[in-house]
Amino acid sequence: MGRTDRQWGGDDFVKILTGNDLGTGDVIWWAGDGWSRQVGDSVDVGERGDELARAEEAALRVVGAYVIDATVTDEGIRPAHIKDRIRALGPTVRPDLTLKPHDADAGNWVI
């Protein structure tokens, strides 16, 4: 996913919002007009993250929402910390259960 002006500010270090779907527990990412299971759909929430998190938790759409740092790369957005990259992809030891089950090298993305 390429960077667009709509999504990103002027800095390559951005803030994105993540959490888990209340009902399914799935890892989800704030995509501007709703939640996505693809980290690549994330948008820069700037300083609005905490406010968004409270509102979305109150609306029962997310649990445990929190803001993280991410960087914008040629391949799309990448959480700054390895823990969130693993959340974004899935367990590196079970490629079949990740978001890229057919990419044997997907685990390298988190390292």
Added chain:
Amino acid sequence: MYRYDSYDQSIVDARVDEFRDQVQRRLAGHLTEDQFKPLRLMNGLYLQLHAYMLRVAIPYGTLSSRQMRKLGEIARKYDRGYGHFTTRTNIQYNWIKLADAPDILAELATVEMHAIQTSGNCIRNISSDQYAGVAADEVADPRPWAELLRQWSTFHPEFTYLPRKFKICVIASEDDRAAMRLHDIGLKLVKRGDAIGAEVYAGGGMGRTPMVGPQIRDFVPEDEIVSYLEACLRVYNRYGRRDNKFKARIKILVHELGVEEYKRQVEEEFAHMKTLGLNPPREELDRIRPFFAGPAYEHGLPDAIDRGDLAFALWVDRQVAAHRQPGYAIVNISLKPTGGIPGDASADQIDLIADLAEQYSLDELRVTHAQNLVLPHVRKADLHAIWRKLDEAGLAEANLDLITDIIACPGLDYCSLANARSIPLAQKLSERFASPERQKDLGELKLKISGCINACGHHHAGHIGILGVDRKGVENFQLLLGGSGAEDASLGQITGPGFSEDGVVDAIEKVTDIYLAQREQGERFLDTYRRIGMKPFKEAIYG
């Protein structure tokens, strides 16, 4: 095996109904997450890295085939086709949906299982020896006492909000296969004349401040074990630190008070307890004990094993242990295939093992703290048939207590507390040391990996231990040598600066090379380390 009476069943069923209502209220928005979180944790439901995780209790690691089959069914129906057996002899499911959790608990209740007290600051699942009831050297089967303690500790109103979680272990052999002295309280049943009682150890544990529990009593008569533990818990509950989560375990209290002062206070409380008549009636232990009486063994069975098949013979030599009943054996099933995930079992594998337990092991199996499974009552004449079926299912690895029999916590691949991934490292190590000849040459070598300081992978107790840490967002691994969770319990010492994932694999190879070069006749790795010390290993690792 113990079977629920109507009281056991009714409290478990009632808990399911209660939790179902709580989940509905949460999903309807009548409970906030802050209100709901302690309720779901009391039922073993965590929110982990990828999803909700359910931890199901397996009391003292004992299961029937019916219960095991239910665990496989849950893996298939509600999860993603597998479960993870833990170092607390529980099973965890990693992909649970909140709305499904009450149904899962209801299904578990139909086979007398639950997830109660698998989280929270309460008394957790009681652990024991996986060879309980079949070990030749035990003074008694420890499980009746473990079951008595399970009943005593379940919903105990005084101990539901302890300063911190509390883990109890009961063994009855000189050989400690359950890391007894690394529990908050460890009980070792012993005999004094004809009387059975318990040695009591308090204040052991791993985590960020590891301690080997000191003995605080050399004999508590069996009728007084519960009230003695009540006294231990009361002193802890009264004075354990609630101001600092990291100093709240009983080991810190025992350390800060000093063993003698803690003992004195416990004895004082124990004397008071005796006046209250709070020991469970003898009839209750007598009611429980027959459930654990030896099963209906056949007599006159042959002891000879046909070792004509070499691969089978190697498996027998490594995975089969002596049973106290002639003609029978104990089978250890490795959940550590080369390159595999320690402790994981697919639903199909769980089903197979349930079938094997039903057909060949008098309907019973065990879970070990080393994340393996045990068929405790196998006729020696059936060993070959079992081995063939295990082999077809990828479960015939012959590596018990060898370097590839690795304990590993879920680590950063699943756990929200972890700092580093344990499983990929375990996989690399098992591949590096995959050669059966090399493993056999290295002999007993217990390798344990934790992905964070909480030490769920028991790294402090590994002959070789590995601790994953976070170095500015990059995984780093500290190496420890010289730990043991057995009867010669000790804590590993850190070698020095940490390593990358590949670096720690190379370092361990150097460590094993030093052992091979310097060992004396009959020495295990741990023996050589204790004799020659850290220095030669450090020199080899760091140059």
